[in-house]
Amino acid sequence: MREFSDNMTSLVSYPTRWNQCGDARYRGNCDGRLFLGLVLRYRPGSVGDPMMGSGTTRDVVDWLNRKSGASIRYWGDDLHGGFNLLKQDLPDRFDLVWVHPPYWDIIRYGEHPDDLSNTADYAAFREALRVCLRRCMAALNPGGRLAVLVGDVRRRGSYIPIVRDVLNLEGELGQLRSVIIKAQHNCRSDRVQYAPLEDVPIQHEYCVVFKRNQPLRALRNAA
Numbered sequence: 570m571r572e573f574s575d576n577m578t579s580l581v582s583y584p585t586r587w588n589q590c591g592d593a594r595y596r597g598n599c600d601g602r603l604f605l606g607l608v609l610r611y612r613p614g615s616v617g618d619p620m621m622g623s624g625t626t627r628d629v630v631d632w633l634n635r636k637s638g639a640s641i642r643y644w645g646d647d648l649h650g651g652f653n654l655l656k657q658d659l660p661d662r663f664d665l666v667w668v669h670p671p672y673w674d675i676i677r678y679g680e681h682p683d684d685l686s687n688t689a690d691y692a693a694f695r696e697a698l699r700v701c702l703r704r705c706m707a708a709l710n711p712g713g714r715l716a717v718l719v720g721d722v723r724r725r726g727s728y729i730p731i732v733r734d735v736l737n738l739e740g741e742l743g744q745l746r747s748v749i750i751k752a753q754h755n756c757r758s759d760r761v762q763y764a765p766l767e768d769v770p771i772q773h774e775y776c777v778v779f780k781r782n783q784p785l786r787a788l789r790n791a792a
């Protein structure tokens with residue numbers, strides 16, 4: 570496992586796919602190595618993922634538990650599995666919560682009105698994301714970490730820095746501890762031939778890590 574943990578810095582890039590975890594056919598599925606790096610660094614006893622999509626984090630935890638004999642407890646769900654982060658609290662407390670929300674409507678995940686990829690305008694998305702992230706933070710054990718994987722969007726000539734709105738939640742969400750830049754590879758948009766763009770294409774996303782240091786009660790009714 571050393572090859573995954575020792576060299577992780579604030580800049581990560583995985584040009585070749587790691588097919589052990591998740592389902593690459595699920596749009597927006599993420600490579601499990603960044604999440605694995607965080608687990609190896611923070612050594613959580615428990616992990617939650619309320620937007621698990623194809624189950625990348627579940628598979629990483631299973632893999633790690635098998636390989637290392639660890640017994641990390643895992644809970645994950647998704648709107649597709651019946652769990653609605655906009656309306657429901659996570660069912661337990663965790664040392665690490667990983668959340669990988671839709672990047673607004675860049676990929677549509679479904680027609681459910683509470684699907685974050687289904688919000689009509691950016692202001693509504695930003696508010697829904699805030700509610701979801703506060704719920705995630707409220708599910709952390711004191712000293713726990715919230716890792717948010719998020720990317721920016723370009724829409725009709727405007728650059729929408731979703732990461733700025735996540736970073737602006739510092740304080741509300743806990744203490745900002747890391748911003749990791751992750752290169753994006755093998756995106757479906759890479760294969761589309763666009764007319765020459767006026768601005769440079771986006772080929773990175775961010776993993777923003779907050780640490781919870783407020784008392785539990787202050788966050789319990791956060792959302």
Ligand SMILES: C[S@@+](CC[C@H](N)C(=O)[O-])C[C@H]1O[C@@H](n2cnc3c(N)ncnc32)[C@H](O)[C@@H]1O
Binds near residue numbers: 599600624626670678
């Ligand atoms: C970017 S994908 C996550 C992909 C996942 N990390 C993987 O590797 O497969 C975002 C997920 O958020 C889910 N989602 C959107 N709105 C939600 C909500 N209100 N509650 C729970 N999940 C939601 C979508 O169904 C989708 O699976």
